[in-house]
Amino acid sequence: MSRSDLAEIAGSTGFPRISIYMRTHRTFPETEQDPIRLSNALKEAEKQLAEADVRSAGALLAAARQKTEEHKFWRYQDHGLAVLIEDGQTHWLKLPKDVPELTVVASRYHVRPLIDIFSDAGSYHVLAATRGNVRFFTGGERDFEEVEIEDLPASLDEIKGRTDFEDQAGYHASSRGSADNPKYHALGESAEDYEETELEQFAKGIAKAIDGHLSASAVPLVLIAQPRLLGRLKQELRYGSVAEENVQRDPASMKDDELHETSWAIAKPLLRDPRDALRERCSALLGGADIPGSKDLQELMRSADEGRIETLLLAPKDNVWGRYDEDRREVTRMDENAPDNEDLLNLLALKTLSQGGDVISLSDELAEKSGPAVGLYRY
Numbered sequence: 001m002s003r004s005d006l007a008e009i010a011g012s013t014g015f016p017r018i019s020i021y022m023r024t025h026r027t028f029p030e031t032e033q034d035p036i037r038l039s040n041a042l043k044e045a046e047k048q049l050a051e052a053d054v055r056s057a058g059a060l061l062a063a064a065r066q067k068t069e070e071h072k073f074w075r076y077q078d079h080g081l082a083v084l085i086e087d088g089q090t091h092w093l094k095l096p097k098d099v100p101e102l103t104v105v106a107s108r109y110h111v112r113p114l115i116d117i118f119s120d121a122g123s124y125h126v127l128a129a130t131r132g133n134v135r136f137f138t139g140g141e142r143d144f145e146e147v148e149i150e151d152l153p154a155s156l157d158e159i160k161g162r163t164d165f166e167d168q169a170g171y172h173a174s175s176r177g178s179a180d181n182p183k184y185h186a187l188g189e190s191a192e193d194y195e196e197t198e199l200e201q202f203a204k205g206i207a208k209a210i211d212g213h214l215s216a217s218a219v220p221l222v223l224i225a226q227p228r229l230l231g232r233l234k235q236e237l238r239y240g241s242v243a244e245e246n247v248q249r250d251p252a253s254m255k256d257d258e259l260h261e262t263s264w265a266i267a268k269p270l271l272r273d274p275r276d277a278l279r280e281r282c283s284a285l286l287g288g289a290d291i292p293g294s295k296d297l298q299e300l301m302r303s304a305d306e307g308r309i310e311t312l313l314l315a316p317k318d319n320v321w322g323r324y325d326e327d328r329r330e331v332t333r334m335d336e337n338a339p340d341n342e343d344l345l346n347l348l349a350l351k352t353l354s355q356g357g358d359v360i361s362l363s364d365e366l367a368e369k370s371g372p373a374v375g376l377y378r379y
Helices: 003-010 030-051 057-067 071-075 112-119 156-162 165-169 191-213 227-236 256-286 297-305 344-354 364-370
Strands: 013-023 080-086 089-095 102-108 124-129 134-139 144-146 171-173 182-184 221-224 309-314 321-325 330-333 358-361 373-377
Touching (some): 003 112, 003 344, 013 030, 013 057, 030 071, 030 080, 057 080, 080 112, 089 112, 102 344, 112 309, 112 344, 124 227, 124 256, 144 256, 156 191, 191 227, 221 227, 221 256, 256 309, 256 358, 297 309, 297 373, 321 344, 344 373, 364 373
Parallel strands (some): 309 358
Antiparallel strands (some): 013 080, 013 102, 080 089, 124 134, 134 144, 321 330
16 A cells, blocks of 8 residues: 555545454455454444444445455455445455454544554565466565465466467468468567567466555565566566565575575565664654654644654554544543544544655554654654
8 A cells, every 4th residue: 555545545534434444364264254253343333323323324334244245355365454434435455464353433534553554564575486386475574474366377377278379479380381380470480479478478467466466555575586587577567565676586496484584684674774763763752862753642733733743653552532623723532432533643643644744653662651652843
């Protein structure tokens, strides 16, 4: 998910906006639990809508309820799922991390879990491809596991089976020669041209499946393949977070541990270095250094309105329910979620993003010192 995608979702306002976050599984029989989890979340959404006197709950939730019966949909999930619902539209976002189960009905989407995952990701992906085998992995510093992706070609032979290359290429035996000297009218005169078209279609099939699977992601994707196929994949992939550095090797010759170690060396600085520098600056602020910033929620909300927050750091597990009076610019905290309030940290994050600021997660150590939020100011 790109910053613009997140901003578009965050910018959708008007009651009701329904946000559902749930854990999902990638292997049978655990996947059978997931439609039940969604069904329970939809019951909670219906309850909150009834409390807010919304009478169109059935129509609003119809598309999501239909998914509980689509068994194929649940076969190709990741660690978590976000379901964002408004009148006439339902967004389905696969999440590469577990998320706390949460259902919120409000006038804005609850996007904080998306910010935590996609703006401050600790995970990355690997595409390891040969002509004979295509594998996709999701990993982090310590974990690394293969993921099944819908419609991902298993091999070049599978693509050949899907496509009639002879018809596409205009292949036929030459009328002026023997059958040993075929013509490839659409591709040229050589078997090399034909082979190049096969490779192109193979790369296109891989890219289409990967782009679809990662449509809501923004974490790095590391490519591992031999140079010729690697070049084709880089050309065909539209995913915006393909790592510039790659591994030009035959992944079939590498064990999974080596795939992990080699790809993590590329992903680590992309994930860690910029965020670590910001957290060090935050730590210095909390330690009394003369750095413009604050940890007071009301001051942060006012500063976000003024566009002063350069980076907002939020405790990933906290919610602060309440209301913010836009006219008086005052925060009122409440004990729990209700249709007439919202997560103030979510609102603070939306305001920061709308003003061009960045939002990342506080480490547990910093959150103990700061509370739920810290803002680093531009001035």
